[in-house]
Amino acid sequence: MFDAQHSPDHLPNRPGVGYKPQHYTSLIENPGTVGWLEIHAENYMGDGGRPIAQLRQLSERFPISVHGVGLSIGGEGALDADHLARLKHLVDWLNPTVFSEHLAWSTHEGAFLNDLLPLPYTQDTLNRVADHIDLLQETLGRQMMLENPSSYLAFDESTWSEPDFLREVSNRTGCGLLLDVNNVFVSATNLNYDPKQYIADYPLEKVGEIHLGGHDEDEDDHGKPLLIDSHGAPVVDPVWALLDHTLSLSGPRPILIEWDTDVPEWTVLHAEALRADKALSKVMS
Amino acid sequence: MTVTQTTFRDAIFDGAQERPLGLSDAIGQPAGRRFDVYRNNVAVSLSEALATGFPTIAKLLGEENFNAIAGIFLRQFPPTSPMMMHYGADFPTFLESFEPLAHLGYLGDVARLELGLRRSYHAADSTGVAPETLAEIPQDKLVDITANFAPAVSVQRSSWPIHAIWAFNMQDGPKPAAVAQDVLILRPEYDPLPHVLPPGAYECVTALMAGAKLGTAAEFGTEADEGFDLGATLGLLLTGNALTSFDVPS
Structure with a gap:
């Protein structure tokens, strides 16, 4: 349900969920605490059929966040003009509340690798990412939010810290930021830094949305923990604690539960949304 | 560095x-x-996308074989756009040219059928013409009308029992018999379904889709098979919302 208190450019400071078609009926009949939905842009770029029809129905009841997973904003090459046009078409007809994409690359020399691949934080990367975001925002005619990635390794050539890099991109392009708290926890564990320091360095005033999701646990060659962002499990307790810490600094924000593989029954996903609601209520009173 | x-x-x-x-x-x-x-991440996500897009092929080959073959395919033919709903257009031809699978000659056409179903699922919506529209067209004009098809409709000719193989694996259908099958994909609302076409119908529907007049298309059907039943074929198209309008010459 749209809340008149909220301007059309902002998601409500409520829990949202990543939309999965198997939850359609539950969402229409009784969405419980869920106040908004996020969709992956690329799944709704067909010409018609059930996906588009369901999205039309849902957009009449919920604020929608469109989350791109395929634009390759960090790609060395130019942005794919066809894909940019498809994004514009989707954003034009759906008129979602917000649009977001990733600090990552996925397309190179015409091949799409279907994963969010990492970038060195250098001046070259910064210039390229900023140019791509300028073009995207100009094309869509709206602000976008850029999301921090999960990191499994570091580039020796990097000269910027990730929070500083994101802040600079935002300053240069005027884009907002999306803060994935699970990604912070995964990267901090993998690259051995303090997640609270990362949050302290992150420009929280620019954050329009928070992501939470599950990860898998593995080990590197030296037996050190290697966490892998999977979106296929419940959010772990240390990530909930990091969310509480973040909200205590940022104040309430829209919080998304992402669960993309081994998608659970609605009640399980809704329980995660309820937990996010509880975290929000602690900072809203 | x-x-x-x-x-x-x-x-x-x-x-x-x-x-x-x-x-x-x-x-x-x-x-x-x-x-x-x-x-x-890259290999698993692309392999899973192929298994989702080609469920019959995945079942026919079994998980281990399918993943091994998908692993070779995805390196030779990575997606060319982020539209994963269209990934695998080269898979049928790849399966046909993959030596170790040469004894399973039907795989390519079964994969084509699954591609057709996927395309139909994402095709633009359209409203089927009401069945009585045909009855309202003056008798003497009927042979000269042409038909416009819904974007979700397609036909496929195969020398293999592709519909039976699909139905056996996906719908608990009977064991396939070794016959050639022509298939028509219809999407009455949102769920595409393949239908076996009787003899002559493939020639007739293909001609109609290419813009031939109804009379000409019917002759194509009869030439292919003396017992071709135009009424039954039109009935199938109309109930499946395959036709969006008729053009009647003035």
């Missing part, structure tokens, strides 16, 4: 290749198997 995206991509697709230099863990040691997370 600059790690270019060409280097990164090549090392992702070729597991035998050295991992790129210039990538480290937290304390400056080479990234090692941390890089393999990306190798694995």
